[in-house]
Amino acid sequence: MSRARPDIVTHQTRGGVVTAAINRSTVGQIEAVEIAEQLVPLIGEAGSLRGFVLDLREVEYVNSSGLGLIIDLGNRAKERGATAVAFGLRAEIKALFELMKIGRFYQFAPDADAAMKIARG
Numbered sequence: 001m002s003r004a005r006p007d008i009v010t011h012q013t014r015g016g017v018v019t020a021a022i023n024r025s026t027v028g029q030i031e032a033v034e035i036a037e038q039l040v041p042l043i044g045e046a047g048s049l050r051g052f053v054l055d056l057r058e059v060e061y062v063n064s065s066g067l068g069l070i071i072d073l074g075n076r077a078k079e080r081g082a083t084a085v086a087f088g089l090r091a092e093i094k095a096l097f098e099l100m101k102i103g104r105f106y107q108f109a110p111d112a113d114a115a116m117k118i119a120r121g
Helices: 027-047 064-079 091-100 112-120
Strands: 008-016 017-022 052-055 081-088 107-109
Touching: 008 027, 017 027, 017 112, 027 064, 027 081, 027 091, 052 112, 081 112, 107 112
Parallel strands: 017 052, 052 081, 081 107
Antiparallel strands: 008 017
């Protein structure tokens, strides 16, 4: 039985693009599990997945569990032949992503419109 809070992440799938917004300031171990419960099946079940867009505008802190989740989601999308795009990164989060070479899994966009354009190809 899932214990995920539906408000922790909002998502939709349209035109082969899964968009997901994390609605928490902190992404730690508990949040990572709950987000994974909602998003991993979406990435796996999306028919002809073209893109995965991750909105991180609300996120202020990511620990190692959250970082692992974000990498895993991008990797799953990439394995399906989709483009993973993240946007809304605060300067500290972007610096962490650059340090951890998250660019291997995601492209980065300045805003939602640019992210969707990249994800759609």
